[in-house]
Amino acid sequence: MSESSRLSTSERIEIVKWYTMYQNAGEVARQFQQCYDRTPPTRKNILNRVRKFDETGSVEDEPxxxxxxxxxxxxxxxxxxxxxxxxxxxxxxxxxxxxxLPKSSLQRMMKELGLKPYRPQLLHALNEGDPDRRCEFADIFLKLVAKDSSFPYQIVWTDEATFKLNGHVNRHNCVYYATENPHIDSTQEINAPGIIVWAEIWSGGLIGPFFFRDTVTGRSYLEMLDEKIVPAIEYQMNLEEIFYMYDGAPAHYQ
Structure with a gap:
């Protein structure tokens, strides 16, 4: 009896669902073993099962x-x-x-129905007063440039990116099918937990990157400033002649 024929219908359905979720046959095998507490199908069998389902729309073996x-x-x-x-x-x-329904037939019918894939636009969450502060910043910046054309070259721009361990929206895997663009926005909180990579850029190039293993707090940010960031800036620039541009994260003001 082949390995494929020993799988029950419910097990085959779960294999297809897991592969859709993880896109990895090895992970499907791990999920199978954890769920059913027995030896999982081989990688080849898993991929064949998914391929057959995509072609026929069925998890059964009957010809x-x-x-x-x-x-x-x-x-x-x-x-x-x-x-x-x-x-x-x-x-x-x-x-x-x-x-x-077979996946190929489903795709064909979706095309005939005018259903197209749309991906959400990722946005940072904005507080109520943020738009006004942006306008104020733009006015101040333009006045300083008018007063001193070299002003932009003295700015150190900083920012960080959070690489989440879970829950992060991946736009390539998050698709909405509709006949018209639904203009879906996905709000992303700035202070989400995860590994944070910090860096800065100025007219002379890049400084960093530096890494925060935990959520950035006022204390951890101050330690990073004293131990790594300020020495790195001082190595390349005169601290008395720069404008250090924070990115607005709450930890910077604690």
Whole structure:
């Protein structure tokens, strides 16, 4: 008896779902072993199972005889339209599984229905007074440039990027299917936990990067300033002639 035939229908469905989630056969095998407490299918079997499902829309092994029945009926198109109206962010493979349709047929019907993939735009969360402060900053900046054209070259611009360990929105995997662009924005909090990479840029180049292992606090930021950031700036510039531009993170004002 082949390894594939020993899998139950529910196990095959879970394999397809896990692969859709992780896009990694090794991770699917780990999930299988944790869930069912037995030896998982091989990587080859997992990939073959997913490929077969994409081609046929079924997780079963029974061969199909005769000419394949067309699935592009008006009834199925209506099912597809209704499914994505209700859950526009459903991954194609999961939708194929739920609707019991081959992935290729599903994609063809979606094209006929005018359903296109749209990805959300990532935005930082803005506080109520932030737009006014931005305008104030722009006015001050323009006045300083008018007074001294070399002013921009004296600015040290700083910023950090948070690389989250979980929960981060990946725009390539987060897709909304609709006939028109829904203009979906995904708000991203600035102080989300994770590994933080900090760096600064000025007219002479890049300074850094430096790493925060934990969420940045006033104390940890001050320690980084004293021990690494200020010495690195001083090595390249005269501290009395620079403007140090904070990026607005709350820890900078604690």
């Amino acid at each position: 199909r005889s005769g000419r394949p029945r067309s699935v592009g009926t008006d009834e199925n198109k209506e099912r597809v339209r209704a499914a994505f109206e209700e859950s526009p962010a459903t991954p194609l493979r999961i939708a194929s599984l739920n609707l019991n």
